[in-house]
Amino acid sequence: MTNVLSYVRRIVQALAVFFLLYLILQAAFPLELKIPVDLYLRLDPFVGIITLLTQKALIPRMLPAFGVLLLVLIFGNFFCGWFCPMGTTIDFFDRILFREKSQAKSFDDQSLRRLRYGILIFSLVAGLMAWQVMYLVDPISLITRTLVISVYPPIIFVYNQLLQRMLNLFPHNPFIFSSIPLPLFKTNLFIFALFVSILALGVIRKRFWCRYLCPLGTLLSITSRLRILKRSVTTDCTRCLNCAKECPAGAIPEGTPQSYRHHDCISCFKCLDCPPKAVAFRFTRPHWKAPTKVSLSRRYVLGSLAFGLFSALLIKTNPLQTDSGVRNNRLIRPPGSLPEGQFLAACTGCGECLKVCPNNALQPTLLEAGLAGLFTPRLAPRIGYCEEFCNFCGKVCPTGAIRELSIEEKRLVQIGVAHIDKTRCIAWDTEKVCLVCNEQCSYQAIVGDEKKRPSVNEEKCTGCGICENKCPVDGEAAIIVYSFGTQKKLKQEVSPTAKDKEGSTIKNSF
Amino acid sequence: MKDPISKTRFSRRQFIKGAVTAAALPQFVSLHSLLQARPVYAAADADMSIAGNGTPSQLLQAAMAPLGGMGRFVKKGQRVVIKANIAWARTPEQASTNNPQLLSALIKMCYEAGAKRVAVWDHTCDNYQFTFSRSRLKETARKAGADIFSGHGHNVYKKVEVPRGKKLKRAEVIRDVLESDVFINFPIAKHHFATELTLGLKNLIGIVWDMEQLHKIDLHQCIADLGTIRKPDLVVMDAIRILTTNGPKGPGKTQDIGQVIASTDIVAADAYAAALFNNPRTGKPFRPEEIKYVRNAFELGLGEIDLAKVRVKSVSAT
Numbered sequence: 062m063t064n065v066l067s068y069v070r071r072i073v074q075a076l077a078v079f080f081l082l083y084l085i086l087q088a089a090f091p092l093e094l095k096i097p098v099d100l101y102l103r104l105d106p107f108v109g110i111i112t113l114l115t116q117k118a119l120i121p122r123m124l125p126a127f128g129v130l131l132l133v134l135i136f137g138n139f140f141c142g143w144f145c146p147m148g149t150t151i152d153f154f155d156r157i158l159f160r161e162k163s164q165a166k167s168f169d170d171q172s173l174r175r176l177r178y179g180i181l182i183f184s185l186v187a188g189l190m191a192w193q194v195m196y197l198v199d200p201i202s203l204i205t206r207t208l209v210i211s212v213y214p215p216i217i218f219v220y221n222q223l224l225q226r227m228l229n230l231f232p233h234n235p236f237i238f239s240s241i242p243l244p245l246f247k248t249n250l251f252i253f254a255l256f257v258s259i260l261a262l263g264v265i266r267k268r269f270w271c272r273y274l275c276p277l278g279t280l281l282s283i284t285s286r287l288r289i290l291k292r293s294v295t296t297d298c299t300r301c302l303n304c305a306k307e308c309p310a311g312a313i314p315e316g317t318p319q320s321y322r323h324h325d326c327i328s329c330f331k332c333l334d335c336p337p338k339a340v341a342f343r344f345t346r347p348h349w350k351a352p353t354k355v356s357l358s359r360r361y362v363l364g365s366l367a368f369g370l371f372s373a374l375l376i377k378t379n380p381l382q383t384d385s386g387v388r389n390n391r392l393i394r395p396p397g398s399l400p401e402g403q404f405l406a407a408c409t410g411c412g413e414c415l416k417v418c419p420n421n422a423l424q425p426t427l428l429e430a431g432l433a434g435l436f437t438p439r440l441a442p443r444i445g446y447c448e449e450f451c452n453f454c455g456k457v458c459p460t461g462a463i464r465e466l467s468i469e470e471k472r473l474v475q476i477g478v479a480h481i482d483k484t485r486c487i488a489w490d491t492e493k494v495c496l497v498c499n500e501q502c503s504y505q506a507i508v509g510d511e512k513k514r515p516s517v518n519e520e521k522c523t524g525c526g527i528c529e530n531k532c533p534v535d536g537e538a539a540i541i542v543y544s545f546g547t548q549k550k551l552k553q554e555v556s557p558t559a560k561d562k563e564g565s566t567i568k569n570s571f
Numbered sequence: 572m573k574d575p576i577s578k579t580r581f582s583r584r585q586f587i588k589g590a591v592t593a594a595a596l597p598q599f600v601s602l603h604s605l606l607q608a609r610p611v612y613a614a615a616d617a618d619m620s621i622a623g624n625g626t627p628s629q630l631l632q633a634a635m636a637p638l639g640g641m642g643r644f645v646k647k648g649q650r651v652v653i654k655a656n657i658a659w660a661r662t663p664e665q666a667s668t669n670n671p672q673l674l675s676a677l678i679k680m681c682y683e684a685g686a687k688r689v690a691v692w693d694h695t696c697d698n699y700q701f702t703f704s705r706s707r708l709k710e711t712a713r714k715a716g717a718d719i720f721s722g723h724g725h726n727v728y729k730k731v732e733v734p735r736g737k738k739l740k741r742a743e744v745i746r747d748v749l750e751s752d753v754f755i756n757f758p759i760a761k762h763h764f765a766t767e768l769t770l771g772l773k774n775l776i777g778i779v780w781d782m783e784q785l786h787k788i789d790l791h792q793c794i795a796d797l798g799t800i801r802k803p804d805l806v807v808m809d810a811i812r813i814l815t816t817n818g819p820k821g822p823g824k825t826q827d828i829g830q831v832i833a834s835t836d837i838v839a840a841d842a843y844a845a846a847l848f849n850n851p852r853t854g855k856p857f858r859p860e861e862i863k864y865v866r867n868a869f870e871l872g873l874g875e876i877d878l879a880k881v882r883v884k885s886v887s888a889t
Contacts, residue, residue: 090698090700090701091700091704221724221726224726225726228726237690237718237720237727237746237747238724238726239720239721239722239723239724239726239727240724240725240726240727241724242723242724419698419700419701420698448660448697448698448701449660449697449701450660450701450705451698451701487786487787493786493787493789493790494765494766494786494790494791495765495786495787495790496764496765496786497765497783497786499764499765500696500763500764500765500818500819500820501696501820502820503660503697503820505817509764509765513764513765531696531783532783533783533784533786533787534787
C-alpha cells in the first residue's frame with residue numbers, strides 16, 4: 062500500500078512535468094489548443110495574489126489560482142509534493158545527485174526555516190508598493206522560463222544536427238525535412254546558471270529551495286494549516302527516525318517523530334513507509350496551531366517588512382524606472398503591453414510569449430529595463446520581427462501584462478517607429494536599387510522616391526521591425542525601430558476594400 | 572596490427588578511404604543527373620501560349636495544349652518541383668500570391684502526366700506558417716496531392732557556383748530545385764516597386780537562401796544571373812488577377828486579366844507579361860526592355876525578349 066502510493070505520486074509528478082513540457086511545446090503556431098498553454102502559471106496562487114496587489118484588481122485569467130488556494134485550504138498542501146514541476150525537478154536531481162549526502166548529518170534549521178516567511182513578507186510588501194518580485198522568486202515562472210530559454214533551444218539545435226546527419230545518409234532521398242529555425246535567447250546561460258544553483262542547494266538538504274526559500278510553498282504552507290487530512294502516529298513508534306530522514310519537507314522533527322509540523326507537510330506520504338506501521342493519515346478537525354512554531358519574532362517580521370518597503374522605494378526612485386530620460390529607446394515591448402510601469406508590475410518573466418512568438422522576435426531582457434524588469438520580453442527586430450497577423454503573445458500572457466488583442470486591433474498598435482540611417486542605407490548611400498524595407502513592409506509605411514530611395518511614413522509605421530530584420534546591411538541595420546515608451550493606436554486607414562468595416566469601432570485603449 | 576582479427580577488419584585508413592569514397596560518390600552521381608540530356612519533346616506548335624476566357628483549370632489546359640501538353644515536360648515517374656509564389660501572408664483575392672485553383676490544376680496535370688511526386692516550394696518572406704495558411708496554398712497543394720515546402724531551414728539548400736553569372740558568383744539554392752527531374756516556375760505577375768514588376772525571373776529569388784543579400788550586390792543583374800543556375804523546363808505565369816500597385820506585398824489595386832501564360836522561354840513570358848502593366852512614368856504599357864532584369868537575362872542568352880521572334884499562340888479556353 063505504502064509503496065504503491067509513492068509510485069503513484071512519482072507517476073503523477075512525472076506526468077505533471079511532461080504536461081508542462083507539452084504545453085510549452087504547444088505554445089506555437091497555430092496555437093489552437095483548448096487548454097491554455099500558460100495553465101501552470103494560472104494555477105499559481107503566489108502569482109495570483111501578487112498581481113492582485115500590484116494591479117489593484119483581480120485578473121480574470123488568474124482566477125484558477127484561487128481555486129488551488131481553496132483546495133489547499135481544505136485538503137492540505139498537495140501542490141508541492143504532487144504537481145509542482147519545480148518540486149519534481151528538485152526531487153529528481155536530489156535523488157540522482159545528492160542521495161547520500163543530504164541525509165548524512167542532523168541539521169538544526171530553526172533559523173533557516175523562517176527565511177521563506179521573510180521572503181513572502183518581502184514579496185507582499187513590495188507587491189503593495191507595485192514592485193512584484195515574481196520574476197525573481199516564483200517557482201512556476203522560474204521553471205517555465207528556464208525550459209523555454211535554456212532547455213528548448215539546445216534541444217532544437219541537437220535535433221537539427223541529427224536531422225542533417227540523417228539526411229546526409231541518403232543523398233537522394235525524396236523526403237525533405239527542413240530544420241527548425243533555431244530559437245535564440247540572449248540570457249540563456251545566465252538563466253541556466255540560476256536554475257542550476259537552485260538545484261545545487263540540494264547538496265545541503267533535500268528540497269532546500271522548497272523548505273527555506275520558495276514563497277509559493279510558504280503561501281501554501283500557511284493556507285494548509287487548517288488541513289483536515291493529517292498524519293497520526295500510534296504508540297508502536299520505535300523512534301527509528303526513518304520518517305524524519307525521509308521527509309522531503311523536513312516536517313518531522315528528529316526529536317519527536319510522533320508529532321509533525323502539519324503546515325510544512327507536502328502530503329508525499331513517504332512517512333507511511335514506517336517499519337512498525339505506526340503512521341497513518343486520518344481526517345481530523347482543522348487545527349491552526351502546530352506543535353513546533355516557526356520562530357518568527359516580531360523583530361524578524363518587521364525587519365522583512367522594512368526591507369521590502371525600502372527595496373520597493375529604491376526601485377521606484379531608480380532612474381531606469383522613472384521618466385528620467387535615460388530610458389532605453391530600443392526597448393520595444395510586444396504589442397498590447399501595458400504602459401511600462403504597469404507592465405513591469407505584471408510581467409512574471411515566465412517566457413511564454415518568448416516561446417510562442419513565431420519569429421523568435423521577443424527576447425528576455427537582462428538589465429535593459431532596469432532591475433525591476435529582468436527577463437521581461439522586448440522586441441529584437443534584428444533577430445525577428447513582429448508578424449503582421451499574429452497576436453499570440455497576448456493570448457499566452459498569464460497576468461495580462463500583454464493584453465489580448467484581436468488581429469485588427471493589433472495591426473493598429475504602434476510599438477515604435479522605424480528610422481532610416483541614410484549614411485548606411487544602400488539606396489541612399491550607393492544609388493543601388495535595394496528597397497528591401499519597402500517590399501517587406503506590411504503596412505506600406507515605407508515609400509520610395511523616384512530614385513528608389515526609401516523614407517518612413519510615421520503615420521503608418523507600427524514598429525513591427527520587419528524592415529530592420531531584413532535590411533541587408535551588415536551588422537546593425539540601416540533602418541532601426543525606436544520606441545517612445547508608450548504604445549499608440551494608429552488611425553484605421555479607410556481603404557476601398559475595408560469600407561464595410563469602417564463602422565465597427567475599435568476600443569480606444571491606448 | 573599483428574592481431575589476426577584486425578586483418579579481417581578495416582584498418583582506420585581503409586575505413587577513411589571507404590567513407591570518403593562513399594561520401595564523394597553521390598556528389599558525382601547528382602552532378603551527372605543534372606547533365607543528363609533533356610527528354611525528347613512531343614510535337615509543339617508554339618514556344619509560348621496565352622490562354623484567356625475560362626476558369627483557372629480551363630486556362631491552364633488551354634495554355635498547355637499548343638506547347639504539346641504537360642506530357643512534353645513531365646514523363647512517367649519523374650519528380651516535379653513547382654516554384655510558386657507564397658511569399659506573403661496575403662489572401663488569394665489580394666493577388667500577392669498564386670491563385671489556389673490554378674496551383675491545384677497545375678499539380679493535377681503533373682500527376683496526370685505521370686509524375687511520381689510533385690513538390691511545391693517557396694522561400695517565403697513573411698513567416699511561412701502565416702503565408703501558407705493565409706494564401707490557402709497549403710491546403711490547396713495538400714488536397715491536390717502535392718508536398719508543400721518552405722525554405723525556412725538552412726539545411727534544404729545547396730551551395731552552387733554560378734559560372735555564367737555576371738555579378739552573382741555563388742549562391743545557396745534549394746536542393747530539390749537543383750535535383751528534381753522537372754522544374755516548373757510558377758510566378759504571379761504583379762507590381763514591384765523596386766524592380767517595377769515581379770515576373771518569372773523575379774520569382775526565382777525565392778529559391779535562394781539569403782535573398783536580401785542580392786539587393787546589396789546588384790538586384791537586377793542577380794535576378795538574371797539566377798536564371799542561369801537551373802533553367803525552368805516550363806514557366807506557367809499566373810495572370811488571372813494581377814496586383815498593379817503597392818507591390819510586391821500589397822494590398823493594392825488589382826486587375827482581373829484572366830490569362831495564363833505557359834512558356835518554355837522565361838524571358839519571352841516576362842516580356843509578354845510586362846505589357847499587362849502600365850509604366851507609371853510613360854503612362855503606356857511596359858516595354859520588356861524597361862524591366863532591367865529582363866533585359867539583363869536576354870543579354871545572358873536566357874531567352875528571347877523580342878516577341879516577334881517567338882512562336883506565340885493565343886487561345887481561348889472556352
